[in-house]
Amino acid sequence: MPDIKHFNPDVVLDDIVQVFWHQGMATTGIQSLVTATGVSRSSLYATFGNKDDLYAAALGRYIEQHSAPAFAQLAATSTGLTAIEEFFGTLIDVRCSGAVAGWGCMVTNAYAGPECADPGIRTLLETHHGTLQSALRAALATAADLGQLPPGTDLDAAAAVLSTLAYGVNLRSRAGADAGSLTDTVTAALAPLRAESTPHTAHTGVTRP
Amino acid sequence: MPDIKHFNPDVVLDDIVQVFWHQGMATTGIQSLVTATGVSRSSLYATFGNKDDLYAAALGRYIEQHSAPAFAQLAATSTGLTAIEEFFGTLIDVRCSGAVAGWGCMVTNAYAGPECADPGIRTLLETHHGTLQSALRAALATAADLGQLPPGTDLDAAAAVLSTLAYGVNLRSRAGADAGSLTDTVTAALAPLRAESTPHTAHTGVTRP
DNA sequence: GTGATCTCGGAACGGTCATTCCAGGATAGC
DNA sequence: GCTATCCTGGAATGACCGTTCCGAGATCAC
Numbered sequence: 492m493p494d495i496k497h498f499n500p501d502v503v504l505d506d507i508v509q510v511f512w513h514q515g516m517a518t519t520g521i522q523s524l525v526t527a528t529g530v531s532r533s534s535l536y537a538t539f540g541n542k543d544d545l546y547a548a549a550l551g552r553y554i555e556q557h558s559a560p561a562f563a564q565l566a567a568t569s570t571g572l573t574a575i576e577e578f579f580g581t582l583i584d585v586r587c588s589g590a591v592a593g594w595g596c597m598v599t600n601a602y603a604g605p606e607c608a609d610p611g612i613r614t615l616l617e618t619h620h621g622t623l624q625s626a627l628r629a630a631l632a633t634a635a636d637l638g639q640l641p642p643g644t645d646l647d648a649a650a651a652v653l654s655t656l657a658y659g660v661n662l663r664s665r666a667g668a669d670a671g672s673l674t675d676t677v678t679a680a681l682a683p684l685r686a687e688s689t690p691h692t693a694h695t696g697v698t699r700p
Numbered sequence: 701m702p703d704i705k706h707f708n709p710d711v712v713l714d715d716i717v718q719v720f721w722h723q724g725m726a727t728t729g730i731q732s733l734v735t736a737t738g739v740s741r742s743s744l745y746a747t748f749g750n751k752d753d754l755y756a757a758a759l760g761r762y763i764e765q766h767s768a769p770a771f772a773q774l775a776a777t778s779t780g781l782t783a784i785e786e787f788f789g790t791l792i793d794v795r796c797s798g799a800v801a802g803w804g805c806m807v808t809n810a811y812a813g814p815e816c817a818d819p820g821i822r823t824l825l826e827t828h829h830g831t832l833q834s835a836l837r838a839a840l841a842t843a844a845d846l847g848q849l850p851p852g853t854d855l856d857a858a859a860a861v862l863s864t865l866a867y868g869v870n871l872r873s874r875a876g877a878d879a880g881s882l883t884d885t886v887t888a889a890l891a892p893l894r895a896e897s898t899p900h901t902a903h904t905g906v907t908r909p
Numbered sequence: 910g911t912g913a914t915c916t917c918g919g920a921a922c923g924g925t926c927a928t929t930c931c932a933g934g935a936t937a938g939c
Numbered sequence: 940g941c942t943a944t945c946c947t948g949g950a951a952t953g954a955c956c957g958t959t960c961c962g963a964g965a966t967c968a969c
Binding site for chain 2 (some may be wrong): 616665
């Protein structure tokens with residue numbers, strides 16, 4: 492019997508993700524969201540609650556729409572180290588070129604902002620981190636099965652190193668680090684995980700005489 | 701002949717560093733700085749300029765007072781890998797316990813905030829990154845001289861990996877990551893740089909049967 | 910069509926923001 | 940002591956903040 496919503500909350504939340512991702516939580520005013528979505532303040536508040544709730548919803552949406560698919564593909568692809576290479580490759584592509592170049596990762600950005608103090612956000616960050624880590628571990632396990640890894644490699648430790656590295660890549664991309672050097676860095680980090688091909692040497696293109 | 705300042709700008713800037721470091725640029729109001737320093741708005745503006753200038757000055761001070769000494773020690777200590785271990789060790793200590801636990805690194809935080817768009821800030825970030833990188837490279841060069849590194853190790857690539865990892869450590873510490881797992885991660889990243897002692901195995905305490 | 914119920918746009922609220930201005934106080938050369 | 944010069948505290952400014960409220964409009968069961 493009542494009136495029904497004149498907009499699709501899911502679509503609107505996607506727009507909101509863009510704004511928060513691009514501008515950050517603290518620097519984004521509700522007015523920006525109103526103009527970006529075309530939905531009035533009242534409706535935003537009625538649908539999502541206050542600003543903190545709204546940001547939490549947006550961050551959750553970001554994770555399930557941007558992070559989770561990438562993690563799932565990483566975990567599911569059965570090519571071992573190649574899957575990891577591709578994961579970092581597309582990560583760097585997204586961060587350094589295209590529509591969202593220089594925006595960084597919304598999750599990584601959340602780590603450094605005041606929103607990180609919020610317990611609800613903390614939970615999102617922790618599950619995100621756990622998912623990333625286990626996806627990397629799964630890919631490493633596949634690599635181990637394929638005999639790509641040196642015997643005795645500690646998969647959990649390697650996954651921790653790579654996930655921590657990913658945060659660094661996300662950060663550096665925001666300052667305009669070029670894709671090439673980021674790729675070199677990732678390649679160098681992956682090098683010791685390659686079973687004895689050209690041991691301990693990174694393919695950075697930089698040769699030291 | 702004129703009146704002279706009633707406060708020491710250097711001391712005041714140190715106080716301002718604390719506030720910006722703890723609360724972030726966007727969420728810190730001038731009023732917070734007034735109450736923290738005991739200096740009135742007028743004097744702050746007269747001495748440092750507007751808020752952006754003030755933040756830039758604070759970030760510069762942070763780098764020269766917190767980052768630079770650590771980098772200098774890292775570069776100067778002649779123990780090679782041990783120096784790098786110590787660098788990360790004290791880094792993790794500072795980030796995870798003590799007065800500034802959970803604050804993260806002010807520079808790392810700047811990467812993720814809107815202040816990163818400012819060209820002046822960008823310059824600070826870039827020189828900071830360069831200094832960190834060359835300090836790591838110097839320590840690695842020492843390690844190579846000491847025969848601690850596998851022959852043929854690409855020092856620049858290794859330094860890039862470690863510096864990127866440091867950003868990740870700083871970020872994760874803000875979310876409450878415990879010092880132990882961060883240390884394990886760093887140890888695992890350093891493991892392949894150790895010349896053939898227990899190759900490719902990290903000391904995470906996690907043993908896989 | 911009628912009416913109950915929800916939504917919507919926009920105004921309104923008190924608070925805080927960064928910044929400026931000004932009157933009065935402190936300083937130092939003379 | 941006088942005066943020119945600067946510094947300082949606090950008020951004032953105008954814009955924006957997040958949030959709430961309300962009248963008007965839209966919807967659906969009947």
